[in-house]
Amino acid sequence: MKKHLLTLVLICCSNNLYSMEWSGNLSVQSRLFFDEPLAVNSQQHDQYLSVAARPELYHSWDDDTQSITFTPFVRLDQHDKERSHTDIHELAWQRVFDHWELKIGISKVYWGVTESQHLVDVINQTDLVENTDGEDKLGQPMIRASTEQDWGLLDVYLLPFFRERSFAGIEGRPRAYPVVDTDLVQYESSDEERHIDYALRWLQAFDELELALSYFNGTSREPLLTPTIYNGSTVLLPYYPLMTQYGLAAQATLGNWLWKLETIHRQWLNENYNATTTGFEYTLVGLMESSADLGIITEYLYDNREQQASSFLENDIMVGLRLALNDAQSTEALLGFIVDLDTDETIISLEASRRLGDNWKLELELRSFHHLDNNSLLSSLKQDDMLQIDLACYF
Template sequence: MSKDTRLRFQTRRLGAAGLVLTAALPCYAWGADISVTSAYLSPEVYWYPQNGASIQDHGNAALAGSAELFTYLPRNWSLKATPYGRVDFVDDNRHRVDFKELDFEYFHNSHIVNIGLRHVSWSTVEAVNVLPLQVADVINQRDIAGDPAGQDKLGAPSMRYAYQAESMQYEVYALPWFRERTLPSREARENPTRGQLEFDEDDALFTDDRDNHRLGYALRVEKVTGEVNLAAFHYDGYRQDPLFVPGAEPGHLRPLYYKVRTTGFTVQGTAGSWLYKGEFAYNNTEESNSRYALPTDFFAAVTGAEYTFIRPEEQADLSVFAEYIYDSRGDGALGTPFDQDLFVGVRWASNDYNDSTLIVGAIADLNHSAAVYHLNFKRRLTPNIAMKLTLRGYDPDDSDPLYPLRDDPLINASFTYYFD
């Protein structure tokens, strides 16, 4: 482990310790009774069978663990804390000591106040469980170094006020601190430059002089009826997925975060065995004095449908789904590899004691001869042990942005032990 990496890891550890003390002191002062609602320890392995660049490893192995703590506090307050740690035995960029959530909540009648780190999901589509799409999921940053598929989220520092009416919910978020994306190391197989360039994630650029301390905000209104869930939202802050510009040293890239105003809506509705869903957002790029090119205003959407075959109770469910992914930025340097794609798949759920779930899908690029294949299987082996297996493969042509990943099919396996 390099000196800089050790320093970064120690800084994160000290920061997490500070958060623990911040949470623990009021609980101690009030004599709160803290309960552990869940806890787990999980060894995991990422394995790439084919050879990559000479500098790249075949994979990594890590040990991760987390616990969920909860306590009631005086005057209608409560605290939920979810400390999380991961130690990787190969890739230093995957070390992490953090909180998934550290959330003080006040609840009175229909009024809710939250202060701290939170996980927030406004997405309705299946594709967000495979790709780091952030059409409607605009609050949390993604831990790409920890999970290349982008499913692991970093807790978002926020202050939230919500009002819950009979069929409506109103939310206001103040976002005082923007969290930067964690990125793969030069040796990581999911590094899109095949080990040629290093990401300087600790030397990020921002289009605002206040850097990541610029205050952002978000608004959301949700309407729930018997068959339709409709929500509108607005976000003002940094775009979560950065651009990359040349770093201070040759062979290095610096993340560049730019400000956007994102306005959109999500919809989810049922009609018999059909489930319709979609999320749509218009992103207005805020003007800045940045000397680097920024995306112009762009529109992004994911929309689709899912059909579930009716089965007798306690038998396995089988669903098929299709979703269309669109992003007007295109797939150039300022865009995304998933600008016009079709995601189709099948989901099978056992609905029994083992709670087995299998999802098999493919993402086809409609502009190139390219595809991404995905398989995810989960099963509970014993009351305390669950396993997860993920397979992913790429089949791009030489004009597709994912072409550098052509030799990087992935096998990811983890076994999680849940403590009683």
């Protein structure tokens, strides 16, 4: 399939070069760490410099009812061999009919509504080396049929190939202790990464309420990490079990209030569990007579496996502030605190961005970890308070 698409792209390139649209960005990024690495004699560093490119080629024909999008991605990191990686975020052909559309190829989709985590969003694999917040995703091979009718929007997915999660290498930072060895990957399915997954999602709006029900059957995007001795040293082995997941996402837009809910029921590894993220965002529009908006975010994160959860977000509160200046430079900032109600573990995160001139954008991210317990899933991040500065040029 990939080959055919590539051929198609090449044909388009040769025939219709004039109607191809190029866009994308080039960026340079610096990551600075304030503390010594966790392990003595660790191969980690205090500063990381990297460059990335994400060009996008778009071509449409037949009155825009058919299109091809190609978005490769590459990052080269100064130290971390695993963070130096390439991906195809998108290489897909799309055909639009009257009330339905078909997409074949590699693509990304987003299913979530909440701010702190996206429990229901399980189609794309997380590109963890790109960002530890889990917001960056890898392209997923798929066949997707969608129809939008009076009774709602229905998506049906066939996912023929699995993507492994990316993990930082031995020199990478932040990373797990011990390091995750992706070469040792194991699957529950004997088809391994060729297991065919499928998914369904139905979305409908009822006035101010938007509701989405989803179903996923296939290999979990979330691996379990097991310590293993390999070549005389301890490493973490990623294991991807099969799972069935039912998801509900809802958002109610009531004036200044946005009420959000994501809840899942997952069956895997002979266990069933439920997890929920719910909360609100209240926006002060036109803060102090200015054109700026300030959003106040509160979310509660719960997982009924509690301390046994594979996620560290099992009984946590997230509070945050979102500032949007609504100025010509689109200046925005998001400050968030996630606090574990049982252990007091705290993650502080600040993300800010601003356009410089017409083609440049400066992004800043600050992450800081507090009260991390030695037995915690997060304990390897103890020394990894980080400032990330990203300067991108868009074309």
